[in-house]
Amino acid sequence: MVDYGIKFWSNDDFIIEDGVVKVNFKSKPALIDIVKEVRESGYRGPLLIRFPHLIDNQITKIFDAFETSISEYGYTGEFKAVFPLKVNQMPNFVLPLVELSRDRIYGLEAGSKSELIVAMAYTNMKSPITVNGFKDREMISLGFIAANMGHNITLTIEGLNELKTIIEVASEMCEPYPNIGLRIRLHSVGTGIWAKSGGINSKFGLTSTELLEAMKMLEKSKLLHKFTMIHFHIGSQISDISPLKKAIREVGNIYAELRKMGASNLKAVNIGGGLAVEYTQHENQNCKNYTLNEFSSNVVFSLKEIASNKKEPEPDIFIESGRFISASHAVLVTPVLELFSQEYDEAALHLKDSNPPLIAELHEIYNTINEKNAIEFLHDSLDNMESLLTLFDLGYIDLQDRSNTEVLVHLIIKKVIKLLKYKNHNEILKIQKSVQERYLLNCSFFQSLPDYWGLKQHFPVMPLNRLERRPTRAASLWDITCDSDGEISFDPQMPLFLHDVDVSKEEYFLGFFLVGAYQEVLGMRHNLFTHPTEFSVIFDDDSNKGYEISNLLEAQTIVDVLDDLDYDTKDIERILKQHIEDSNLDSESKKIVLGKLYVMLSENGYLRTIMR
Numbered sequence: 358m359v360d361y362g363i364k365f366w367s368n369d370d371f372i373i374e375d376g377v378v379k380v381n382f383k384s385k386p387a388l389i390d391i392v393k394e395v396r397e398s399g400y401r402g403p404l405l406i407r408f409p410h411l412i413d414n415q416i417t418k419i420f421d422a423f424e425t426s427i428s429e430y431g432y433t434g435e436f437k438a439v440f441p442l443k444v445n446q447m448p449n450f451v452l453p454l455v456e457l458s459r460d461r462i463y464g465l466e467a468g469s470k471s472e473l474i475v476a477m478a479y480t481n482m483k484s485p486i487t488v489n490g491f492k493d494r495e496m497i498s499l500g501f502i503a504a505n506m507g508h509n510i511t512l513t514i515e516g517l518n519e520l521k522t523i524i525e526v527a528s529e530m531c532e533p534y535p536n537i538g539l540r541i542r543l544h545s546v547g548t549g550i551w552a553k554s555g556g557i558n559s560k561f562g563l564t565s566t567e568l569l570e571a572m573k574m575l576e577k578s579k580l581l582h583k584f585t586m587i588h589f590h591i592g593s594q595i596s597d598i599s600p601l602k603k604a605i606r607e608v609g610n611i612y613a614e615l616r617k618m619g620a621s622n623l624k625a626v627n628i629g630g631g632l633a634v635e636y637t638q639h640e641n642q643n644c645k646n647y648t649l650n651e652f653s654s655n656v657v658f659s660l661k662e663i664a665s666n667k668k669e670p671e672p673d674i675f676i677e678s679g680r681f682i683s684a685s686h687a688v689l690v691t692p693v694l695e696l697f698s699q700e701y702d703e704a705a706l707h708l709k710d711s712n713p714p715l716i717a718e719l720h721e722i723y724n725t726i727n728e729k730n731a732i733e734f735l736h737d738s739l740d741n742m743e744s745l746l747t748l749f750d751l752g753y754i755d756l757q758d759r760s761n762t763e764v765l766v767h768l769i770i771k772k773v774i775k776l777l778k779y780k781n782h783n784e785i786l787k788i789q790k791s792v793q794e795r796y797l798l799n800c801s802f803f804q805s806l807p808d809y810w811g812l813k814q815h816f817p818v819m820p821l822n823r824l825e826r827r828p829t830r831a832a833s834l835w836d837i838t839c840d841s842d843g844e845i846s847f848d849p850q851m852p853l854f855l856h857d858v859d860v861s862k863e864e865y866f867l868g869f870f871l872v873g874a875y876q877e878v879l880g881m882r883h884n885l886f887t888h889p890t891e892f893s894v895i896f897d898d899d900s901n902k903g904y905e906i907s908n909l910l911e912a913q914t915i916v917d918v919l920d921d922l923d924y925d926t927k928d929i930e931r932i933l934k935q936h937i938e939d940s941n942l943d944s945e946s947k948k949i950v951l952g953k954l955y956v957m958l959s960e961n962g963y964l965r966t967i968m969r
């Protein structure tokens with residue numbers, strides 16, 4: 358069985374059973390059944406499905422791992438966490454997250470004024486808020502307001518000017534003040550495509566010299582007692598654990614040194630985010646070389662060792678994991694609208710009474726190819742195709758001949774793949790690249806998988822059903838934007854095979870997994886495709902299916918999208934109506950056309966029907 362590497366990336370959150378992908382929880386519904394249920398209510402485009410139980414799952418995992426390491430080493434500091442809002446600010450993610458972590462010390466991290474407002478409104482009062490990123494006077498004042506409200510908030514300083522502003526604001530505002538954190542500019546750097554946040558040249562943090570200066574400023578303004586946390590973040594998706602170990606040793610020693618210099622309320626080390634997600638679908642292509650337990654154990658052990666060597670108390674450990682917490686909770690399901698070369702069946706072949714010799718040869722190959730000669734004949738036919746295309750360019754064969762060439766070569770390839778189904782995988786792989794099938798998906802990669810577009814980040818993808826059947830077509834995936842970057846092409850290093858389906862007879866859906874981190878807000882409205890229709894699946898033992906669909910939010914309508922761009926949509930409607938009025942249609946037709954137009958304006962822009 359081809360399992361699309363589900364054992365590598367799914368952590369048993371999803372499983373394959375009876376030929377379909379199932380959610381591995383409680384009643385174990387099949388994704389395809391959930392999708393069909395929602396589509397029956399008329400939602401035809403791409404669907405973003407959220408599984409709040411998977412948010413809970415990840416929070417539990419991270420707390421369990423750290424709490425286990427803490428008790429194993431007899432560590433005396435506490436473990437606390439915040440979710441960095443920049444990773445996913447959508448209300449249908451954030452609100453369940455806050456609700457599910459009510460019993461833990463789990464707060465929110467904000468990097469902008471808008472995010473801070475969300476954090477101030479929704480963080481449980483006993484849980485922490487941290488604020489990172491560049492801050493102006495207004496944002497700092499907002500932090501003071503949060504503290505006045507009773508929030509346990511820490512403003513992390515990225516540079517000395519921010520500290521100056523805090524000192525000024527403190528002289529104007531009343532207590533309680535927010536706590537102050539200092540972000541350290543580490544010598545250590547992470548690895549991978551997101552490793553820019555660490556290192557001496559990183560965008561953020563204070564150098565040793567600036568730290569000393571900050572200590573003086575805090576002391577002088579009598580705010581040293583508010584300095585409670587040091588912070589670092591070596592970049593997202595840490596693939597290799599050794600730079601993290603180095604960073605922990607660096608930051609642990611800085612912690613101890615600052616305490617010795619009089620920062621007696623410095624009690625927490627915030628290790629930022631970066632815990633990686635395993636996205637790979639293929640053997641030996643892992644994205645990370647450590648487990649969560651190894652990660653937590655390293656952090657706890659190193660900090661314990663440093664504290665003990667330097668005779669300082671063991672600090673509380675803060676983590677700001679975003680990707681690890683949110684990636685798994687969302688799945689994007691896209692209907693396949695069309696397979697581009699499926700029409701090349703025998704009916705498409707229109708041989709002439711007398712054909713050019715190379716075409717006659719192709720036809721002969723098609724009729725006589727068998728398991729033994731398959732590869733050899735295939736190579737011959739690919740050579741013939743090259744020659745025939747050249748002949749066409751030179752004007753020696755006509756368009757019908759060219760079409761017959763295309764059709765015959767495709768038929769031959771399909772036959773070869775069928776003949777060699779169970780053999781010689783490497784050879785087939787090579788051939789497949791030249792005969793990819795193009796699957797047109799009803800979605801926009803720019804909107805829903807922007808990290809694929811921008812960084813070539815791979816997301817696990819697989820069909821939701823037919824999994825008991827062997828997929829035979831090397832697939833490249835096209836989205837419906839009219840941009841040629843909207844393509845995930847076939848990559849022999851990590852090949853994707855899909856089924857040969859006739860989508861006019863049978864629906865076929867692909868699921869993209871682990872899309873819950875970063876993709877939603879980074880997504881852009883290229884071609885004016887919007888955030889897809891989304892909903893949450895809530896497991897409920899009392900319902901007869903075992904789950905309920907809730908928080909359904911339809912993709913924005915065409916009118917709303919244009920309105921967001923500040924078009925005057927009333928004006929657009931008026932102009933379009935006038936155009937119809939002024940046309941040569943009779944009055945009955947005018948009414949019908951106008952009616953159709955209004956319906957379309959009130960729907961979202963994704964495609965609603967299959968193309969044939």
Ligand SMILES: *Cc1c(COP(=O)(O)O)cnc(C)c1O
Binds near residue numbers: 444593632677
């Ligand atoms: C982005 C960011 C995070 C989250 O990183 P993940 O890799 O998603 O865990 C945490 N802390 C800071 C300061 C960040 O900028």
